[in-house]
Amino acid sequence: MTARRTHIVGAGVAGLSAALAVTAEGGEAVLYEAAPQAGGRCRTLHPADGFVHDNGTHVLFTANTRALDVLKTIGARERWLEPEPKGLPVFDRPTGAMRRIGLSPWSWLLPSRRPHGLTLSDLARILQLVFASKDCPVAAIIGQRPIMDSLIEPLTVAVLNTPAAQASSQRLGHALRQLIRPGAGRLLVARNGLGRDLIEPAVATLQARGASILTGQRLRMLLSTGERVIGLTLTDRTVMLGADDRVILALPPYEVERLLPSLAVPKAFEPILNVHYRMQGSGQRRFVGLTGTLAQWAMIRDDHVSVTVSAADAVIDRAAADVAVQIWREIAPALCLLGLEAHAHRQPETRVVKEKRATIRQAAEPLPQPPVRPLANLALAGDWIGSLPATIESAVMAGEHAASILRHAPGGGPPVSRARPLKREDAA
Ligand SMILES: Cc1cc2nc3c(=O)[nH]c(=O)nc-3n(C[C@H](O)[C@H](O)[C@H](O)COP(=O)(O)OP(=O)(O)OC[C@H]3O[C@@H](n4cnc5c(N)ncnc54)[C@H](O)[C@@H]3O)c2cc1C
Incomplete structure (x- = not known):
């Protein structure tokens, strides 16, 4: 049996998905990851x-069927649970009330599951959003109505990590078209992280298939003829490629730009800030939406509560401790309503994680998109490739697509024997 070797740079979801796709067909994959562990923006x-x-x-x-398929492939689908099967509890800070809303528009047929303030004319505007033919900011379609605060803004920042005043109606519309399918709007979280x-x-799974994952290996430079990649200069080694080897760069756009400066890539990003409070949670996972607060949602685990501020431009440069105090005071009443012991003036041990470039900014403007295969034997992957919301789903799709187009790319040389020794690096 013969196999080409695919060198995958970046072991986030896109790189891992590319490697799963390559190895599923008996191909050989080597991953190079700059960080000490795989996972990228999805990490514990x-x-x-x-x-x-x-x-x-x-x-x-x-x-997110492609992401769920990956979970099935790696034997982890059952670990993703639906924390709120009866609808999402939403705590409204100004009124102090907690009520459930349905995430699927079909559930809005029940008045008790409708988002606060939803009217028939709102439904018409939401339909306009779902089937938006021209791109414009989400807020331009919805307008200043109660539904903006109770549904549209939280939904937009959750899906696009970009405020509704700027966010692309077409990207959100794409996500909504998927979500309105019956059964498609169930929200899942990882049971253990x-x-x-x-x-x-x-x-x-990759190791069982014979793939290598080399951590602590940052790609410093691509060696190329101008038409194809011939080598990778990494942290402590240079890997020279075989004639038929392929490369997938599963990297954020700023790294792609550094390595291939002639490519146009998105340059604007949006931050996400997360605060984790170490406290007795609940044995059952709980997930709560928040309105009238700095944060948009909280996830309750056994031993901590994690709170998320998406599109966090306004807070990302504030002192972490101050933000954590404000959020704690705002959410403590919600946690009490969910049966937790939480006192606004007794803040538990806290960790703040700031991700300044959590996703690209997904505004209603054309985003630069480089060709997915800019060199004969090199393809790009990553959540930012394409016109879908930048999420785990798009990272999986981009990784699988990169593997697929290289599989079908015209070969540059003889197939490489699978028996070829895996590591062929010359120490730099
Ligand atoms: C706080 C937060 C919350 C999020 N919430 C959600 C959510 O609820 N649902 C959802 O679907 N998505 C969510 N996302 C988005 C999701 O995490 C990303 O879409 C996805 O993880 C992107 O994967 P990726 O492989 O494209 O990129 P990355 O995860 O960024 O992977 C790129 C990898 O390349 C490595 N790397 C970089 N440069 C080099 C180099 N030169 N050489 C070698 N390796 C390099 C990096 O270390 C990294 O491991 C969230 C993101 C954040 C930050």
């Missing part, structure tokens, strides 16, 4: 004091 932090938490809560929807329920099983 393990500080010395034992307060283990994700960088930030990640949700999937049942609409991103490391145990996504990244570790992906790495284990």
Whole structure:
């Protein structure tokens, strides 16, 4: 049997998905990751004091079929649970009330599951958003109505991590078209966290298929003829490519731009800020939406509560401790309503994680998109490729697409024997 070797740079979700696609067909994959561990923006932090938490809560929807397929492939689908099957509890700080809303528009047929303030004319505007033919800011379609605060703004920043005043109606419309399918709007979270329920099983599956994952290896430079890549200069080695080897750069746009400066890539980003409070949570995962607060949602785990501020431009440069105090005071009443012991003036041990470039800014303007295969044997992957919301789903799709187009790319040389020794690096 013969196989080409695919060198995948970046072991985030896109790189791992590319490697799963390559190895599914018996291909050979080597991953190079700059960080000490795989996962990229989906990672669990393990500080010395034992307060283990994700960088930030990640949700999937049942609409994210490609991501769910990856979970099935790596044997982790059952670890993603629906924390709120009866509808999302939403705490409204100004009124102090908690009520459930349905995430699927079909559930809005029940008055008790409707977002606050939803009227028939709002539904017409939401339909306009779902089927937007021209791109414009989400807020330009919805206008200043109660539904903006109770549904549209939180939904827009959750999906696009960009405020509704700027966010692309077409990108949001795409997500909404997926979500309105019956059964597609169920929200899922990792039972034990991103490391145990996504990244570790992906790495284990790849290793079982013979793939290598080399961490602590930053790609410093691509060696190329101008038409094809011939080598990779990494942290402590240079890897020269075989004639038929391929490369996938599963990297954020700013790294792609550094390595291939002639490519036009998106340059604007939006931050996400997460605060993790170490406290007795609940045995059952809980997920609550928040309105009238700095944060938009909170996830309750056994031993901590994680709170998310998306599109966090307004707070990202504020002192972390001040932001954490404000958020705690705002959410403590919501946690009490969910049965937790939480006192506004007794803040638990706190960790703040700031991701300044959490996603690209997904505004209603054309984003630069480089060709997916800028060199004969090199393809790009990453959540920012394409016109879908930049999420786990788009990262999976981009990784799989990159693997697929290289598989079908005309070969540059003879197939490489699978028996070829895996590492062929010359120490730099
Ligand atoms: C706080 C937060 C919350 C989020 N919430 C959600 C959510 O609820 N749902 C959802 O679907 N999505 C969410 N996202 C988005 C999701 O995390 C990303 O879309 C996805 O992880 C992107 O994967 P990626 O592989 O494209 O990029 P990355 O995860 O950025 O992977 C790129 C990898 O390349 C490595 N790398 C960079 N430069 C080099 C180099 N020169 N050489 C070698 N390696 C390099 C990096 O270390 C990284 O591991 C969230 C993101 C954040 C930050």
